[in-house]
Amino acid sequence: MMSFSVNEVEFALDKLGEHAPLNELVDFIAAAQIAEEFEKESEGSLSSDEEKDQQNVTNEFLFGTMEKTLHLLEMGFSENEVSIAIEKFGSEVPIAELADSIFTGQIAGNYTESKKFTSAALRGGLIHNSCDTVKIEPEDCSSSAVPQSRNINTGESCKGKRPKEESFDDFPVSLPQFKQSSYEKKHKGKRPRQDYVDNTSSFLDPAWLEEKIDPNIIRFEMPRPFKSNSCKSVDKMVAKPPYFFYGNVVNMSPDCWAKVSQFLYGIEPEFVNTQFFSALSRIEGYVHNLPAGNRFNILPKSPLTIQDALPHTKKWWPSWDTRKQLSCMGCEVNGVSKLCDRLGKIVADSRGILSPDQQKDIFRHCKTSNLIWVGPYKLGLAEPGHWELILGYPLNHTKALENDSSRRLQLLEQSFQTDTLGYHLSVLKSMCPGGLTMLSVFSGIGGAVVTLHRLGIHLKGVVSVETSEARQSILRNWWQSTGQTGELVLIEDIQKLTSKKLENLIDKLGGFDFVICQNSSSSMTGPDDDRLPGFDFSLFYEFVRVLQRVRSMMERRS
Incomplete structure (x- = not known):
């Protein structure tokens, strides 16, 4: 036919x-x-x-x-x-x-225009955008129906004709044009002051934000080649199980975000600052089809300031060092000890009474290198154990690499802040009261499973895709030490997740309720890609392939 x-x-x-x-x-x-x-x-x-x-x-x-x-x-x-x-x-x-x-x-x-995002958001640091949703209609599965995107005619294909619809997971998606927000109409032609997200912006009501936004708030532009859904208003045909969640914890350009959104049903990303959940200030971006209502925080909450996380340092902390959160991990330890010795000597020689210029200089170094006060007039780096606490992981979570502090810091730097992630995944608790089965792509040190465990969600089965043996070892040790009763399947190469392998895993585990992917590490870096430095889309495409296959298989079974 x-x-x-x-x-x-x-x-x-x-x-x-x-x-x-x-x-x-x-x-x-x-x-x-x-x-x-x-x-x-x-x-x-x-x-x-x-x-x-x-x-x-x-x-x-x-x-x-x-x-x-x-x-x-x-x-x-x-x-x-x-x-x-x-x-x-x-x-x-x-x-x-x-x-x-x-x-x-x-x-x-x-491409028609750019739509601007700000990092200011409502309760949880979320981006809210006023735009229409993409209309997605299921295919007619009757015997007389032929899906448009699969009605193949290579003779016409080579003439350069473009179909009116693009297909995602066997559902044709219309691609209408964007409408300008009222803010964009009022401020047409004005450029933002800087092209990255403000790490210090507060939560703002979206209606107030759109009409009365402070021009001093740092903004960035995200190009929109197509009309998209925000994570808050995902179409019903997309917002269905198995749910998916793509998270990024490293800097990524707006162009890259636009491309990620393109491959994930046109859903706009949410951006959140981890400073509202922890003693770390970092922008994380998420694209997902989970509902956004009824979210809640993980309890007990992680410390929200450096002094709360590291109370033993309070007595050494000078009043002029006003930092409340650490802004980066500082996993590069080479040369830091000499810098700490030099700065410590300046403070010691002056017995802590510094000139305004000296205070300003030392404060700048502390902020840039993420130094903390570890003794009287003494500076140093936060240790892996400190970062495990700040990121919401169990103490000694990365102890498998105990003799390599630099490597432990690097792995922690590339990991989810579990309180921040937990706020967004908390909706799964009521949706999966009996627990869930998860496919975790590029699992890292297990941030997603640790988060779900902290939320009190039973892990019936987890398939973890991770190339690093060290990360696999950390996840395996955590799984055993916490007495998990579900099944853990470790896979080292995503290309081994063929259709047949996925079918076997679905048969074995009874399906997947949740698929999560974390872009966080050097494994996602493409040094030879001068077009989009720092992000290897070939691995992201593999995640898209696996996600669409899983959703297609689960759709057929339902």
């Missing part, structure tokens, strides 16, 4: 098996059509001798193109876009570059 030939159908059934899901068979045939079309165009310019040589590698070439095409289709791109990208750049180009080229084309074709 989809106008595929008998040979195409038999070829797909032979390769994937008679019990393969319909959507995977369609993806496979689409990939074969695109690869074959590209192969024919390439062969057109070959001589007879070249044709003979080319024939020897035809199968390898065909399947190589099909593999990349399938990956791109699973990311949510249409056959039209995939075909044009492969035709333009060739099948030898890495998947990440092909995806980037398609996304860049979407930005060029759909």
Whole structure:
């Protein structure tokens, strides 16, 4: 009924098996059509001798193109876009570059304006935005219906025609234009003072914020290539289980956030400052489809100031050092001891009576290097145990690396602040009263499982994807030491999460209630990517692939 030939159908059934899901068979045939079309165009310019040589590698070439095409289709791109990208750049180009080229084309074709975010927010440091939701309608699953994004016609695809809808997880998503907020209309043409989120902004009512926003509040612009949902107003077809949560705890550009949002159903990120939950001041960004109502804080709360977290330092803390939170981890220890010795000597020589210029200079170094007062006229770095307390982890959580303080600090720096994360995940407690099964992608040192445990949510089963043996060891030790009764499955490579593997895990654990991904570490860094430094989208694309497969599989089972 989809106008595929008998040979195409038999070829797909032979390769994937008679019990393969319909959507995977369609993806496979689409990939074969695109690869074959590209192969024919390439062969057109070959001589007879070249044709003979080319024939020897035809199968390898065909399947190589099909593999990349399938990956791109699973990311949510249409056959039209995939075909044009492969035709333009060739099948030898890495998947990440092909995806980037398609996304860049979407930005060029759909970009209309920028929508501005501020870090000021309501109760919990959340961003609120006034925009319409994306309308998402389920497909007609009757025998006579053919999904638009899967109605393949490679002849038309190569003519550059673009479909009216893009597909995510088998649901077509309309892409209407953005409307300007009233603030943007009033302040059209004005540029923000700085291009990053204010780390010190307070909570503001969104209605007051939109009309009476303080121009001194630091803002940044986030480009919008399409209309998006805010996390507070997710469409019902997206806001359904299995729920997902993408979190980022390192600096990421607005362009990167726009791209992340594009691949996660157009949902706008929430930004929150951890200073409202802990003694750490850091912006974390989240994209998720969880409900935003009925959130609550983890109890007991973590210390909110340095002095509360490290009470033994109060007696040494000078009055002119007014810091309440630490702003960064300071895992780089090289040269810090000499700096501490030099600054300590200045304070000791003056018996603590410093000139305004000396106070200002020392305060600047303390803030930049995240130094704390560890003795009379003595400065030092916060130790891993201090940071475990500030981030809401059990004491000695990273003790497996006890002899490598620098490495422990680095792993902690790349981890969720569990009180902040817990506020956003707290809604799961009433939604899953009997506990939940979770797929955790790039788990790190287990911030998500620690958070759910602190919330009192039973972990019936956890599949953790993490490449680092040290992080896996930390999570495994925590799991055993806390007496978890659920099942922990450790997987070291996300590429091993094939459709078959996911089906087996779903059969084994009874499905997934929650999928979470944490972007936090050097594993997400792409040093060779000069377009988007500091973020490797190839790993993010793998998360998108896994997420969509899980949601599709769970949808079929329900």
